[in-house]
Amino acid sequence: MSYPDLHLVIGGERIAGGGRRTSAVVNPATGEPIADLPLADPADLDRALDTAARGFRSWRESTPQQRAAVLNGAARLLRERADDLARIATLEQGKTLAEAKVEVAMNAALFEFYAGEAFRLYGRTLVRPAGQRSTVSHEPVGPVAAFAPWNFPLGNPGRKLGAPIAAGCSVILKAAEETPASALGVLQCLLDAGLPPDVAQAVFGVPDEVSRHLLASPVIRKLSFTGSTTVGRHLARLAAEDMKRTTMELGGHGPVLVFDDADIDRALDTMAASKYRNAGQVCVSPTRFIVHEAVFARFRDGFAERAGGIVVGDGLDPATGMGPMANARRPEAMERLIADATARGARLCTGGERIGNRGYFYRPTVLADVPLDATVMNEEPFGPIALINPYRDEEAMIAEANRLPYGLAAYAWTQDAQRQRRVSRAIESGMVGINTTMIGGADSPFGGVKWSGHGAEDGPEGVAACLVTKAVHEG
Structure with missing residues (x-):
């Protein structure tokens, strides 16, 4: 048409x-x-x-x-x-x-x-x-x-x-x-x-x-x-x-808490699909993956594997899993953020580059062990970048989730009912998804707190x- x-x-x-x-x-x-x-x-x-x-x-x-x-x-x-x-x-x-x-x-x-x-x-x-x-x-x-x-x-x-x-x-x-x-x-x-x-x-x-x-x-x-x-x-x-x-x-900077009792495969399948939806250009996009150290390596490697398997192309092609970024500014921003993070010691697990020389295509990216002073850990990337870091316990994980002044959407993966209630109360966010990314609906308020x-x-x-x-x- x-x-x-x-x-x-x-x-x-x-x-x-x-x-x-x-x-x-x-x-x-x-x-x-x-x-x-x-x-x-x-x-x-x-x-x-x-x-x-x-x-x-x-x-x-x-x-x-x-x-x-x-x-x-x-x-x-x-x-x-x-x-x-x-x-x-x-x-x-x-x-x-x-x-x-x-x-x-x-x-x-x-x-x-x-x-x-x-x-x-x-x-x-x-x-x-x-x-x-x-x-x-x-x-x-x-x-x-x-x-x-x-x-x-x-x-x-x-x-x-x-x-x-x-x-x-x-x-x-x-x-x-x-x-x-x-x-x-x-x-x-x-x-x-x-x-x-x-x-x-x-x-x-x-x-x-x-x-x-x-x-x-x-x-x-x-x-x-x-x-x-x-x-x-x-x-x-x-x-x-x-x-x-x-x-x-x-804006937001969506934290995702992944505890050691989580259904890791389900969490990976769900969160990877959500992260790269609309090339990560979503205000409630999961971005900072705050992973218990006992399951960190498995989660990091599984996420990178799924990211690497996404087909990037024209959104009109039925085979495409992720389309281009919306304008020329976005790939440039991704390059700046990733360069800063890797220069500070972050590990690039997959992605981190443009695709082709026509349009605004960018490869789904995973960064691990990202220092807290990296720009991407403090500014909303609004793009296909997942940040995965290990944490030792629930207290440290919640502290990281609340560290930034943003509070739009947050997610947590745990099968412990008591922990679900503790985490949902402790996280400073307008919307919280527990073992799900479905945090919106026609009958549900959509909005944030803080910045x-x-x-x-x-x-x-x-x-x-x-x-x-x-x-x-x-x-």
């Missing part, structure tokens, strides 16, 4: 051309441009703000039935268009077609869950003396500025759009300029399902210009951002100038983040 035409969407109108600046969209499997994306100018952003304000005034009065009909209809359209949407995501982001199809399915399930949540925005009546009445209600916060990154080009826009729509808010979505067609495809499903055109807009542009313009406007009452901690801090400062509410899903952000997406918490609380007292 051909790659679709690109545009902004404001008030349901597709906007392109007009002398606007453009940005090239590149296929990471080839390194070649596949389209030019029009970038919003200040007038476009002002128009989007005016439209969002108008859309909020009407959509906040919509009924649960109207909101649910749109979200359920969009879920149906996502499933009908799954093959085309997945292929677009693979073309512009690089992930395997199978992974992209999972993203579509997750989006559809999330929209359906949020459709149900539209009926569950409950308040309460407080007990008061006769003749008095006090109620607590939850109302939509207002127009939302939502910024989505490129690593999940379908799933992230779905998260950013679904919760505000269920809550009765309008949205201005700025998805990643690297992966615009996927985001536009998700928005189109909502519009085709009956979402009023004023309720959701899509703009693209120079990120700092767009964020400063939108967040300086009093129209925007909430910021939802997924991305790096560095950018999140910058946006939080901008939002604080006008006391805008924020939901921040930021990994605050607030949550998905689940009832995702909709609640788009609401404000009002108490009314009648005498």
Whole structure:
């Protein structure tokens, strides 16, 4: 299939051309441009703000039935268009077609869950003396500025759009300029399902210009951002100038505790597949493998063997197990991090090099015995690098898991029920997987603590983040 035409969407109108600046969209499997994306100018952003304000005034009065009909209809359209949407995501982001199809399915399930949540925005009546009445209600916060990154080009826009729509808010979505067609495809499903055109807009542009313009406007009452901690801090400062509410899903450095009583083969099969999913470009990717010394050698060698067996290639090829990295910056970052680690004494067990001279392919990599002062042990690699180190006991393993200021996702492998409870309590993380990597779901909150952000997406918490609380007292 051909790659679709690109545009902004404001008030349901597709906007392109007009002398606007453009940005090239590149296929990471080839390194070649596949389209030019029009970038919003200040007038476009002002128009989007005016439209969002108008859309909020009407959509906040919509009924649960109207909101649910749109979200359920969009879920149906996502499933009908799954093959085309997945292929677009693979073309512009690089992930395997199978992974992209999972993203579509997750989006559809999330929209359906949020459709149900539209009926569950409950308040309460407080007990008061006769003749008095006090109620607590939850109302939509207002127009939302939502910024989505490129690593999940379908799933992230779905998260950013679904919760505000269920809550009765309008949205201005700025998805990643690297992966615009996927985001536009998700928005189109909502519009085709009956979402009023004023309720959701899509703009693209120079990120700092767009964020400063939108967040300086009093129209925007909430910021939802997924991305790096560095950018999140910058946006939080901008939002604080006008006391805008924020939901921040930021970086991570996922620790994996592997105890000596773990089912090692199952842990290896599960964690290796998870580590190299989307070429490691996943905020909850398992990264630091904190392994009890009694099983360290077996785990290290088994992980390296599995990493070395992964077929790397174009995500559209059914034989591919891992696609390219998303852009030219990522292989360069891998080279820098691995060179630093090996110079400090880390052992390169497998990988550590680019593949070919076309596209952004990088070999799945395993580093062992990595010193704690290596950059990769302290900065999120966001790539196909597994770090495996030995530890003597549970106390030392938990200490390493909590050493960094990140706290998005953590994992542990042990068959001891008491240890499972101890570890789940002790680890400082927004999400913990015990003998599993399945830490998300439409009904489950997704978010972190410490430098990994605050607030949550998905689940009832995702909709609640788009609401404000009002108490009314009648005498």
